[in-house]
Each structure stands twice: as structure tokens, then as C-alpha cells.
Amino acid sequence: xxxxxxxxxxxxxxxxxxxxxxxxxxxxxxxxxxxxxxxxxxxxxxxxxxxxxxxxxxxxxxxxxxxxxxxxxxxxxxxxxxxxxxxxxxxxxxxxxxxxxxxxxxxxxxxxxxxxxxxxxxxxxxxxxxxxxxxxxxxxxxxxxxxxxxxxxxxxxxxxxxxxxxxxxxxxxxxxxxxxxxxxxxxxxxxxxxxxxxxxxxxxxxxxxxxxxxxxxxxxxxxxxxxxxxxxxxxxxxxxxxxxxxxxxxxxxxxxxxxxxxxxxxxxxxxxxxxxxxxxxxxxxxxxxxxxxxxxxxxxxxxxxxxxxxxxxxxxxxxxxxxxxxxxxxxxxxxxxxxxxxxxxxxxxxxxxxxxxxxxxxxxxxxxxxxxxxxxxxxxxxxxxxxxxxxxxxxxxxxxxxxxxxxxxxxxxxxxxxxxxxxxxxxxxxxxxxxxxxxxxxxxxxxxxxxxxxxxxxxxxxxxxxxxxxxxxxxxxxxxxxxxxxxxxxxxxxxxxxxxxxxxxxxxxxxxxxxxxxxxxxxxxxxxxxxxxxxxxxxxxxxxxxxxxxxxxxxxxxxxxxxxxxxxxxxxxxxxxxxxxxxxxxxxxxxxxxxxxxxxxxxxxxxxxxxxxxxxxxxxxxxxxxxxxxxxxxxxxxxxxxxxxxxxxxxxxxxxxxxxxxxxxxxxxxxxxxxxxxxxxxxxx
Amino acid sequence: xxxxxxxxxxxxxxxxxxxxxxxxxxxxxxxxxxxxxxxxxxxxxxxxxxxxxxxxxxxxxxxxxxxxxxxxxxxxxxxxxxxxxxxxxxxxxxxxxxxxxxxxxxxxxxxxxxxxxxxx
Ligand SMILES: [Zn+2]
Numbered sequence: 001x002x003x004x005x006x007x008x009x010x011x012x013x014x015x016x017x018x019x020x021x022x023x024x025x026x027x028x029x030x031x032x033x034x035x036x037x038x039x040x041x042x043x044x045x046x047x048x049x050x051x052x053x054x055x056x057x058x059x060x061x062x063x064x065x066x067x068x069x070x071x072x073x074x075x076x077x078x079x080x081x082x083x084x085x086x087x088x089x090x091x092x093x094x095x096x097x098x099x100x101x102x103x104x105x106x107x108x109x110x111x112x113x114x115x116x117x118x119x120x121x122x123x124x125x126x127x128x129x130x131x132x133x134x135x136x137x138x139x140x141x142x143x144x145x146x147x148x149x150x151x152x153x154x155x156x157x158x159x160x161x162x163x164x165x166x167x168x169x170x171x172x173x174x175x176x177x178x179x180x181x182x183x184x185x186x187x188x189x190x191x192x193x194x195x196x197x198x199x200x201x202x203x204x205x206x207x208x209x210x211x212x213x214x215x216x217x218x219x220x221x222x223x224x225x226x227x228x229x230x231x232x233x234x235x236x237x238x239x240x241x242x243x244x245x246x247x248x249x250x251x252x253x254x255x256x257x258x259x260x261x262x263x264x265x266x267x268x269x270x271x272x273x274x275x276x277x278x279x280x281x282x283x284x285x286x287x288x289x290x291x292x293x294x295x296x297x298x299x300x301x302x303x304x305x306x307x308x309x310x311x312x313x314x315x316x317x318x319x320x321x322x323x324x325x326x327x328x329x330x331x332x333x334x335x336x337x338x339x340x341x342x343x344x345x346x347x348x349x350x351x352x353x354x355x356x357x358x359x360x361x362x363x364x365x366x367x368x369x370x371x372x373x374x375x376x377x378x379x380x381x382x383x384x385x386x387x388x389x390x391x392x393x394x395x396x397x398x399x400x401x402x403x404x405x406x407x408x409x410x411x412x413x414x415x416x417x418x419x420x421x422x423x424x425x426x427x428x429x430x431x432x433x434x435x436x437x438x439x440x441x442x443x444x445x446x447x448x449x450x451x452x453x454x455x456x457x458x459x460x461x462x463x464x465x466x467x468x469x470x471x472x473x474x475x476x477x478x479x480x481x482x483x484x485x486x487x488x489x490x491x492x493x494x495x496x497x498x499x500x501x502x503x504x505x506x507x508x509x510x511x512x513x514x515x516x517x518x519x520x521x522x523x524x525x526x527x528x529x530x531x532x533x534x535x536x537x538x539x540x541x542x543x544x545x546x547x548x549x550x551x552x553x554x555x556x557x558x559x560x561x562x563x564x565x566x567x568x569x570x571x572x573x574x575x576x577x578x579x580x581x582x583x584x585x586x587x588x589x590x591x592x593x594x595x596x597x598x599x600x601x602x603x604x605x606x607x608x609x610x611x612x613x614x615x616x617x618x619x620x621x622x623x624x625x626x627x628x629x630x631x632x633x634x635x636x637x638x639x640x641x642x643x644x645x646x647x648x649x650x651x652x653x654x655x656x657x658x659x660x661x662x663x664x665x666x667x668x669x670x671x672x673x674x675x676x677x678x679x680x681x682x683x684x685x
Numbered sequence: 686x687x688x689x690x691x692x693x694x695x696x697x698x699x700x701x702x703x704x705x706x707x708x709x710x711x712x713x714x715x716x717x718x719x720x721x722x723x724x725x726x727x728x729x730x731x732x733x734x735x736x737x738x739x740x741x742x743x744x745x746x747x748x749x750x751x752x753x754x755x756x757x758x759x760x761x762x763x764x765x766x767x768x769x770x771x772x773x774x775x776x777x778x779x780x781x782x783x784x785x786x787x788x789x790x791x792x793x794x795x796x797x798x799x800x801x802x803x804x805x
Contacts, residue, residue, distance in 0.1 A: 260789070260790055261785070261790075262783065262784050262789075264782065264784075265781055265782050266780060267773075267777075269772075269773075269774060279753065281777075379693065379782065379783055382691075382692065383690060383691060470737070470738075470747070474736070476694075504745050505749060505754070506754040506772065506774070511770065513693050513694035513695060513769060514767035514769055514770055516756075516770065517772050519747040520737070520745075520746065520747055520748060520749050522741050522745040522746050522747065547740050550740065550741060551740050561741055588694050588695075589766050591766070610738045639765070641765065642765075643726070643728065643758075643760045643765040644726060644760065644762060644765045646728050647728050648726065649727075650723040650725070650727060653727035653729070657729060657757070657775075657776060660776035661775060661776045662752060662775055662776070663752055666752075674778055
């Protein structure tokens with residue numbers, strides 16, 4: 001039977017050490033811990049390269065993937081990240097298999113077995129994320145597990161792309177695999193592979209190849225661990241693994257202990273439910289006491305009849321991306337980090353729905369919570385030895401741009417256009433700007449695919465792919481810029497396209513300490529264009545950016561400006577559309593930004609003249625772009641005075657603010673206003 | 686600096702007096718046991734085109750839809766520094782974002798070594 005959600009949440013934490021493991025730790029000689037931890041990391045790096053070179057789907061090739069090493073009881077020891085979230089949840093199916101299938105006579109577990117799963121109810125994130133798990137045996141003893149996971153953008157659901165916006169229950173979401181033994185003797189069973197390929201018939205080639213890529217990566221890692229055990233002995237491996245987990249736990253506790261006790265709160269808003277623009281809120285109270293952190297998501301909007309849900313363990317894993325890439329970045333990526341943490345995720349909220357709920361949009365539904373983790377941790381770390389790790393939120397738009405149909409090579413595809421996905425803006429930092437086009441919110445190391453590669457693989461021409469002006473949140477330090485891409489349907493008569501990008505109404509990204517949040521993102525499409533004629537003629541007025549496209553309108557066609565979030569629809573040859581990836585949040589007051597840095601942004605066209613003058617209050621010569629320092633100082637002083645004169649006292653503000661309320665229509669799924677409590681039952685068929 | 690401790694980019698806590706103060710100008714905002722935002726001057730930015738100069742007007746542009754979101758800005762009454770801001774749906778309560786355990790904070794920084802020993 002499915003594991004209980006609360007049990008899965010607890011499975012993120014390490015199991016207590018056994019006497020045997022503590023005994024085995026004594027086998028490590030001085031220097032062994034350092035040498036062999038590094039060795040494990042090298043094994044992981046190698047398996048990641050194997051994975052990357054053998055797969056075909058776009059996220060896999062962008063490096064948005066993980067390979068990991070786990071103890072025989074399923075505790076995470078080390079992982080190549082990659083997608084930190086997959087490393088964290090990787091523990092759950094292993095613990096489930098260890099508890100359920102190992103001693104089940106019809107299943108069992110022996111050397112060469114291969115397990116496979118995708119169901120979030122058994123520890124996955126959403127059913128796009130397929131995970132292979134392999135036991136590692138040496139001398140007949142189970143000494144470890146390895147895994148390899150990557151998102152696959154097709155699941156055989158009711159819409160192409162694996163994340164159907166119209167899904168009302170899990171029965172609309174296609175292939176959902178509880179952990180099954182899919183192979184024996186180091187080989188996949190072809191009858192079961194055929195079943196999966198058949199279920200993923202919109203993109204069968206991707207399923208057939210990427211299953212093998214996952215297996216190859218996990219098996220390479222397995223082989224290396226066997227060699228290590230043969231060289232050093234099984235007990236040495238046990239001791240090493242436990243030492244890594246303990247080091248991470250002790251390091252985490254020590255660090256938390258130094259921070260200031262208290263409550264740190266944040267709220268973010270998301271503008272999509274199912275196929276509609278509706279408001280929901282995510283609320284976090286982070287309680288720090290002694291060496292413990294408690295993550296309490298009470299106050300988050302209730303579950304809905306949409307696919308924008310996730311399981312509590314998936315929420316924790318998504319929030320952990322920030323923990324592992326910032327707060328505890330220098331500690332081993334292991335289960336030890338979670339030992340001093342508790343998670344409160346009330347039943348019936350969007351992060352802990354009924355098991356029948358659709359949750360194929362699990363990862364994107366966590367972006368608001370990821371912002372909250374980032375912001376609350378930054379407030380917690382400011383007055384601490386970790387001050388240098390303080391930063392505003394990453395873009396967190398989740399640039400899911402999904403395309404399907406038959407490509408120019410006659411191959412049916414259903415995949416991400418992963419450029420925007422991997423080029424979101426980074427949050428501005430305590431002492432510097434965020435990185436422009438830094439990466440993917442779920443995978444800091446992800447890289448945007450090469451444009452030429454995209455054009456070779458897919459039925460699209462990239463008219464524009466560049467940094468988007470004014471897209472990073474303004475502040476003393478600027479949020480990293482996001483990007484803008486213009487895609488044109490090429491080679492084929494038509495293609496299908498949908499977008500899961502959020503943030504046309506309100507962004508779930510936040511600035512920090514007076515830094516502004518980044519701008520919203522409109523959707524732009526132009527149909528029935530004359531783009532090919534213009535390119536053939538060599539016209540000089542082809543737009544080089546989204547704003548130019550819509551303001552000059554030199555390309556003829558039917559312009560539609562609406563939401564960036566799009567249901568699946570047909571785009572014909574020559575039709576084009578714009579996709580923005582969100583910029584990051586700003587840090588600190590705009591009036592404290594070094595005027596020289598504003599000038600530099602202006603020269604690089606990262607910001608517009610309007611922004612330089614109206615936001616940063618910069619005085620400069622429009623011809624020579626030379627700054628007037630004295631005048632800038634005066635303008636900024638004037639703005640400070642204006643703020644003081646327009647600012648209200650708290651009581652006056654409360655009186656005016658409490659009279660306001662959003663339109664009833666957008667609160668359809670919000671829950672009670674303003675505290676987001678459950679107000680109705682969701683009936684699922 | 687005296688007994689002040691910097692808690693955010695723009696806020697200090699005076700530990701002896703238990704007060705939130707502006708880090709830039711020293712202005713006393715409010716008791717450290719209160720939400721510092723209540724000691725700030727507050728401005729409701731209803732038209733977000735004043736921050737995000739959207740070339741696209743209408744319900745979908747580069748500035749949030751004002752029926753969905755407004756920006757609440759918190760200024761230091763002494764020097765006009767923007768201490769913090771919040772993007773909120775109209776009327777949504779302002780967040781009490783930093784509620785420190787003031788007693789623990791004082792204990793950490795004000796008690797001498799011998800006092801700490803005695804307390805144990
Ligand atoms: Zn001040």
C-alpha cells in the first residue's frame with residue numbers, strides 16, 4: 001500500500017546510526033574521509049557525464065538531472081546536483097523498496113536488479129520525473145543504492161507535455177509508476193520497456209532512449225562503488241557513508257545554533273490555477289530555536305481541482321534547493337542536513353492534497369514556496385557568520401514552454417524548449433548584482449541548450465534569444481536579468497505549443513530589504529506573419545527584441561497580447577511567439593545604487609533610460625552618456641524628501657489599506673480571505 | 686555602535702533599549718518586540734507603471750494588474766530610506782516578517798561570560 005505522506009516526509013531525514021556503522025567509522029584513518037568523499041564525488045561526476053551523453057530529452061541535455069548514492073537503508077550519502085530536489089526525494093522510493101519489496105517473495109532484491117518509478121505518491125516529485133534505482137551488492141551483501149533521475153516532458157497524459165493544465169485528478173495524468181522491478185541481471189526487461197514506450201506514444205523515441213540513459217548512469221555509479229568496496233572492504237564503505245551523514249548533520253546543527261532565535265515569515269502569491277488566472281497564496285513561518293528549524297506552511301491556500309499541487313515531501317525537497325545551494329552549500333549533499341528540521345504542511349492545503357488530486361504541475365506549484373525559503377533564510381542569516389550568503393529570490397517563473405507534433409525529421413516529439421527554463425535571472429546579493437540568465441530554479445547548474453542545437457532538433461527558428469531589458473528587480477544591487485526568446489514555427493505546417501510560465505498578473509519572486517520584485521511577463525503571439533518574405537528579402541527592420549516587435553510592428557500579422565500562460569494550441573508555419581524567463585529580485589534601496597553601476601547598465605542596455613531616470617534618479621548627458629554626480633545626488637535627496645512627505649503613518653495606512661480587497665472572481669480558489677483557510681470540499685470523479 | 690546589533694541591511698536593534706532603529710540615520714522606529722513596519726512611513730503604490738514602465742498597457746503588461754497587486758513601501762521617517770517593500774493583493778495584511786526572541790538576543794550579546802555561566 002502507498003506510504004503515508006507524513007511517513008514520506010520523515011523519510012527525508014537520516015535513520016539513526018547502527019552500532020555496526022559507528023564501529024565501522026573507526027576504520028577510517030586520518031585523511032580517508034577527505035580522500036574517499038572526493039572519490040565518491042568523482043564517481044558521481046562521471047555517472048552524470050554518462051547520463052548527459054546518452055540521453056535525448058531537452059532537460060536531460062541541459063544537465064537538469066541527478067545521480068545519487070544512498071545507504072542500504074536509503075539515506076542520501078552524496079549526489080551530483082544537478083537537481084537537488086531529485087536527490088532529496090530519491091531517498092523515499094529506496095526506503096519504500098527496502099521496507100516493502102526486499103522481503104516480498106514475488107519481488108525480492110538481488111544483484112543486477114533494476115527498479116523504476118515515477119509516482120509522487122511513492123516519493124517522486126511528479127510523474128514527469130522518472131527515476132531508476134539500483135541496489136549495489138558486494139560479496140553478496142547489500143552495501144548501497146544508486147539512482148539516476150531526470151524530468152521527461154511527456155507522460156501520456158490528457159495533453160502533450162507531461163504537465164496537463166486541464167488534469168482534474170491523477171487519472172488524467174498518464175503513466176504513473178509505483179516502484180517496480182523493471183529489470184534483472186543488469187538488463188531492462190523488454191516487455192516492460194515496451195509497455196512504457198507504448199504509454200508514451202507521443203514521444204516514444206525519447207522514452208526508449210532516456211530509460212536506458214538513466215540506467216547507464218546508475219549502473220556506472222554502482223560499478224564504481226563495487227570496485228571501492230572490493231578495494232577497501234564493505235565495512236569501510238559503511239563507515240565512510242555514516243561519517244558523511246554525521247558530518248553534514250553536525251555542521252548543519254552548529255550553523256543553525258549560531259543564528260538568531262525567532263519567527264521569520266513570508267507570503268507569496270501565484271496567479272495560475274488549472275487553466276485560469278486565479279489567486280492563491282503560499283505562507284511560510286520559519287521558526288528557529290536552538291539548533292532546530294521548523295518550516296510551517298500553515299496559511300497556504302487549499303487544494304483545488306487543478307494539477308497545481310505537490311506532496312509534502314516534494315515541497316520540502318524544492319525548498320531544500322536553496323538550503324543546499326546557499327545556507328549549507330559547503331556541507332555534504334546528504335540526508336544529515338535534514339536531521340535538525342521539521343516540516344508542518346497541513347492536510348488539505350495545496351502542498352498536501354488528497355491522494356486522488358492531480359499533481360503533474362508539482363514542481364511549478366512550488367515556486368512561491370521556493371521564494372519564501374530563500375527570503376526567510378536570508379533574513380535569518382543576515383546577522384550571522386553566513387551574511388555573505390544573503391540574497392533576494394531567483395526568478396522562480398518556471399519557464400515551462402512545451403512543444404509537440406512531428407519535427408522536421410519526421411520524428412514525433414513532445415519536449416521542452418529549455419532555453420528560457422535554464423536562463424532565469426538570479427536574485428541580487430548582499431554585495432553584488434544577481435547573475436544574468438543564471439540558470440534553472442530547480443537546478444542551479446543547468447545550462448541553456450545551444451540555439452543551433454534547438455533549431456536542428458525542433459521545428460522552430462529562433463529569431464531572438466537574448467537578455468531581457470529591465471527584467472531584473474531594481475535595487476542597490478540588481479536582480480539578474482531574465483531572457484526573451486522569439487520562436488517561429490519552421491519546416492512543418494504546424495506545431496502544438498503550451499506554456500506554464502507564471503507571473504502575468506503578479507510575480508511569486510520577491511526582492512529583499514527594499515529591493516523591488518521583478519516585472520510581470522506578458523504573452524505575445526503574432527499569427528499569419530510575413531516573416532519568411534522579410535527574411536528572404538533581407539529587410540533591415542527585423543525586430544531584435546520583444547518590445548521592438550510589439551511597438552514597431554514591422555512584421556505584418558495578427559498581434560495578440562495576453563497572458564504568457566497558454567493552453568495547448570496550434571501554431572502554423574510562420575506564426576511566432578515570445579517567451580520571457582523571469583528576472584531575479586532586487587536587493588536594497590534603489591537610491592543607494594552606485595550611479596556608476598546604473599550608467600554601466602544603461603550602456604549595456606540592461607536597463608532603459610526611463611528606468612535610469614525614474615527609478616535610479618540618475619542625471620546624465622543623453623548624448624555622451626556621461627554621469628552628472630552632483631545632480632544625481634540632488635535628485636536622490638529630493639526623492640528621499642518626497643518619500644517622507646507621501647508616506648503615511650501606520651494607522652493612516654491601515655485605515656486606507658483595510659478597505660481594499662481583490663475582485664471576488666480571482667479569489668475562487670484562494671480559500672477564506674485573507675488567511676487562505678479551506679472553505680469548500682473538492683469532489684473528484 | 687554601542688549595544689546596537691545590525692539585523693537587516695537597514696535595521697538595527699538597540700539591545701539595551703529594545704528598539705528598532707534605522708541603520709543609516711539612527712532614527713528610532715518602534716519597540717523591538719513589535720513589527721518594525723509599524724514604525725515606518727508607509728506608501729501604497731497603486732499604479733505599478735510608475736516602477737515598471739510597461740510599453741504594453743491593459744490587463745497584461747510588464748507591470749502587475751492593479752486589481753491583483755499593489756506595492757506597499759516602508760520608509761524610514763528620518764532619512765527616507767526604503768527599508769522594505771511588499772507586493773500584495775489589495776488589502777492583504779502586511780507580513781510580520783521578523784519576530785526575534787529579544788530575550789535570547791539580549792542574552793547572547795549583553796550578558797558577560799560569568800553571567801552566562803551563572804544562568805546555566
Ligand atoms: Zn533612516
